[in-house]
Amino acid sequence: MKSIMSRRRGLAAFLLLLIGYHFTPYFVTNLYHLHILNLAGIYTLVVLGLNILSGYTGQVSMGQAGFFAIGTYVSALLMMNWSIPFWSASAMATVMAGLFGAVIGIPAMKLSGPYLVLATVGFGEIVRLVLLNWTPVTKGAAGLVGIPLPTVLGFVVTTEKHFFYLILASLLVGVFIALRIADSKIGRTYRAVCEDELAAEAMGVNINRYKISAFIISAMFAGFAGSLFGSFSGVTSPDNFTFDESVGFLCMSVIGGNRSIVGAVIGAFGLTAVSEALRVIQGFRLVIYGSILVFTVIFMPKGIIGLFRWICGNFSVKEID
Amino acid sequence: MDDRNVILEVRDISKRFGGLRALDTVSVAIRRNSVHGIIGPNGAGKTTLFNLITGMLLPDSGQFEIEGKPIKKVRPHQLVSIGVSRTFQNIRLFKGMSVLENVMIGQHVHTPTAVFSIMINGRKSRSAENAAREEALAALGFVGMARNVDQNVDSLSYGNQRLVEFARALAAKPRILLLDEPAAGMNPTEKQHLLRLINSLQQKDYTVVLIEHDMKVVMNVCSTVSVLDHGKKLAEGRPEDIRRHPEVIRAYLGKSDRGHA
Amino acid sequence: MQFFLNGLPIGAIYSLVALGYSLIYAASGVLNWSQGDMVMLGAYVGFTVFFFLKLGFISALFLAIVVVALLGALVQxxxxxxLREREAPPINVVIATLGVAIICRNLALGIWGPDPQILPSPVSSRPLSLAGVSVTPQDILVLSVGITLMLILHSFLKNTREGKALRAVAQDRYAAQLVGIDPERSDAVAFAASAGIGAAAGILIAPIFFVTFNMGASIGLKGFVAAVIGGLGTIPGAIAGGFFLGVVESLAGGLISSGYRDAITFSLLIVVLWLKPSGLFLRKNRQKV
Known part of the structure; x- marks a missing residue:
């Protein structure tokens, strides 16, 4: 039972950190930096879902940008064309993304390894290409302009600082839900399905249902994040949802620590920060970024959170005992 | 044999893999509350029989009945609710998970999955989780692994991994427990322990079917033994009769008569 | 008919890229996401040899193949x-090859700049009319060089020591090791050969499309799709898949809609994956329970 206790303590520390994060706008006064933090927060929501999908059930997806795009476009179009308020539009966008998650989850349950990866890549590309070509609705390559701002309790969210709190609140809820899923019977069953489908099935687990449900969950996280993204940016176009974007999400999940909710948060913020910090270098910035990816997966196979746990395991356990 | 006493009936099951007849019209009746041994040389079709019973393979012909009800086209995951659970010849634990977590997966069909309650950490989800934990701990206690609950299964010895798998199958609360070579890789002390466990299961109203190579185990716990060879049932009966059965001796030792069983 | 013919040269290119995926996947079980960027590097190296060293098209082709093949071996x-020594999970391997792709792409951007470059065709690009359909000499060149390369690869795998070792590793890595084959070396051969034929594909399409630093992404993805449609890990599958994809794309683009061409391709892919995960051109191998 000790491990559960120390785990609880770790989680509590992590949540405190997230709450402490809420004071950030008082010392990050540079609006651009705040903007990047906000983006990182939105990406984190996508990565949380992806971590459940790819980390817990082992279904690697390189098409999360597709769900993200569906969330953005559905909520933006609902708000723009039918003047539906932000929260209802966002909820519908989340559900719509979840439906697409189910649709792609059905062929996906038969697939694994490279085949599954390719199916998800294909899905992401199909979404992007439809957005690009379905001009009457999506305005094609030009994209949508003037996506309405969200309203919270009658209060219109306008500035970066307002968005910071909206995104932080969403993030807290997202992290809580993801932690609950991961830490419950659902998460345990996901891991079992990932480790040995046959044995899980012999223990009465309906593996298809669990595999599809993970797709739906990850799609809903991405869809909700997308709806925030649209209103946050005000404009959007298919260029925001390329294959590279999906790859970025996957890198965040793996670098932070696949199969760790806390790792997903660290990965999303960490990689966004690294990528921004490297802007100073210009020129070969992304060469270094790529090298960091390669270096990390070779020398930190369990991601940043794995390194963290290793350090804790080596130094602190003795004290506690 | 009294029909009402039969809990699992295997009727004329055949299965081919390409040109190989893995099982050829095999019938076995397993009596309630018995320990039924399935023995036979390698490649006799024993594990295939288990895979067919648990729905992991579909038979070419024949059928299974559990308590007189035919089970047809049942997906493997539905068998636990019917009352069948199993272990695997080549231990299939969930790697990277703790002993307790492994056994809690055995509880899967017996605890509700209250999605909404899980998300808000509601009472329903917590009480289900506690119930699953209690049941899993009880099963682990029964097999004598209660002290290792938080350990990662990868770090256990072979024999202990078998015991965890045993506990996981028990946590599924089966009426019929299928054990595929439960004693393989165990040392003599561990085997003694296993024999005691199987004996006490019988007293607890379980029906156990086990595939085993170790004749000592078979002779000690089984009330009935069926012998398979090349996909056919050679003989069936009490262990002491089977041991003297000429066909069985030939199947095991080949045609030469230098017998040393 | 015209659309069918138009699909063949691009199909040959896809086949070459698909061969790269399949060769590496068969040998080492790795899905190499940097394959498309080997195509891009091949095109750039060829471009540099052609314009700065002022050597001919044939030397450009050879030098590009050699340079990029060495790079492939280096990646392995x-x-x-x-990664293999550390028994890294497959997803880490995927991320590593994606990292290589990012590195290659941005190195190319740094060296050759963001502007698209063009490599002139060594043959005339004026279309020839033959029996009502038109083909360009460049198309014929792409097809003939492409098919020659496939034949060379085939005989390399069949007849050379390294090729035989590679096939043995693809069959059974462990058993190959027991008979004294170094699987890491075979992997390096697979990576070099894949990168080399990728580079050749890059030079062959350079006169048709512009050479840009991010051309590898889409061509790599198409090659991957071709490999999977044909049956990942098999040589005939990769070739058939490449031509099939080239023709389907050409037909979909010409007869249905050019904007939705790729969407149609990917939808087809998902249907193929769903119905026949082992590829269109292979008998299904049943997984052992």
Whole structure:
């Protein structure tokens, strides 16, 4: 039972950190930096879902940008064309993304390894290409302009600082839900399905249902994040949802620590920060970024959170005992 | 044999893999509350029989009945609710998970999955989780692994991994427990322990079917033994009769008569 | 008919890229996401040899193949071998090859700049009319060089020591090791051969499309799709898949809609994956329970 206790303590520390994060706008006064933090927060929501999908059930997806795009476009179009308020539009966008998650989850349950990866890549590309070509609705390559701002309790969210709190609140809820899923019977069953489908099935687990449900969950996280993204940016176009974007999400999940909710948060913020910090270098910035990816997966196979746990395991356990 | 006493009936099951007849019209009746041994040389079709019973393979012909009800086209995951659970010849634990977590997966069909309650950490989800934990701990206690609950299964010895798998199958609360070579890789002390466990299961109203190579185990716990060879049932009966059965001796030792069983 | 013919040269290119995927996947089980960027590097190296060293098209082709093949072997030794030694999970391997792709792409951007470059065709690009359909000499060149390369690869795998070792490793890595084959070396051969034929594909399409630093992404993805449609890990599958994809794309673009061409391709892919995960051109191998 000790491990559960120390785990609880770790989680509590992590949540405190997230709450402490809420004071950030008082010392990050540079609006651009705040903007990047906000983006990182939105990406984190996508990565949380992806971590459940790819980390817990082992279904690697390189098409999360597709769900993200569906969330953005559905909520933006609902708000723009039918003047539906932000929260209802966002909820519908989340559900719509979840439906697409189910649709792609059905062929996906038969697939694994490279085949599954390719199916998800294909899905992401199909979404992007439809957005690009379905001009009457999506305005094609030009994209949508003037996506309405969200309203919270009658209060219109306008500035970066307002968005910071909206995104932080969403993030807290997202992290809580993801932690609950991961830490419950659902998460345990996901891991079992990932480790040995046959044995899980012999223990009465309906593996298809669990595999599809993970797709739906990850799609809903991405869809909700997308709806925030649209209103946050005000404009959007298919260029925001390329294959590279999906790859970025996957890198965040793996670098932070696949199969760790806390790792997903660290990965999303960490990689966004690294990528921004490297802007100073210009020129070969992304060469270094790529090298960091390669270096990390070779020398930190369990991601940043794995390194963290290793350090804790080596130094602190003795004290506690 | 009294029909009402039969809990699992295997009727004329055949299965081919390409040109190989893995099982050829095999019938076995397993009596309630018995320990039924399935023995036979390698490649006799024993594990295939288990895979067919648990729905992991579909038979070419024949059928299974559990308590007189035919089970047809049942997906493997539905068998636990019917009352069948199993272990695997080549231990299939969930790697990277703790002993307790492994056994809690055995509880899967017996605890509700209250999605909404899980998300808000509601009472329903917590009480289900506690119930699953209690049941899993009880099963682990029964097999004598209660002290290792938080350990990662990868770090256990072979024999202990078998015991965890045993506990996981028990946590599924089966009426019929299928054990595929439960004693393989165990040392003599561990085997003694296993024999005691199987004996006490019988007293607890379980029906156990086990595939085993170790004749000592078979002779000690089984009330009935069926012998398979090349996909056919050679003989069936009490262990002491089977041991003297000429066909069985030939199947095991080949045609030469230098017998040393 | 015209659309069918138009699909063949691009199909040959896809086949070459698909061969790269399949060769590496068969040998080492790795999905190499940097394959498309080997195509891009091949095109750039060819471009440099042609314009700055002022050597002919044939030398450009050869030098590009050699340089990029060496790079491929380097990727295997520097990145994939350490991953395998550490028994990294497959997803880490995927991320590592994606990292290689990002590195290659941005190195190219740094060296050759963001502007698209063009490599002139060594043959005339004026279309020839033959029996009502038109083909360009460049198309014929692409097809003939492409098919020649496939034949060379085939005989390399069949007849040389390294090729036989590679096939043995693809059959059974462990058993190959027992008979004294170094699987890491075979992997390096697979990476070099894949990168080399990728580079050749890059030079062959350079006169048709512009050479840009990010051309590898889409061509790599198409090659991957072709490999999977044909049956990942098999040589005939990769070739058939490449031509099939080239023709389907050409037909979909010409007869249905050019904007939705790729969407149609990917939808087809998902249907193929769903119905026949082992590829269109292979008998299904049943997984052992």
């Amino acid at each position: 030794y520097m990145i994939l071998r350490p």
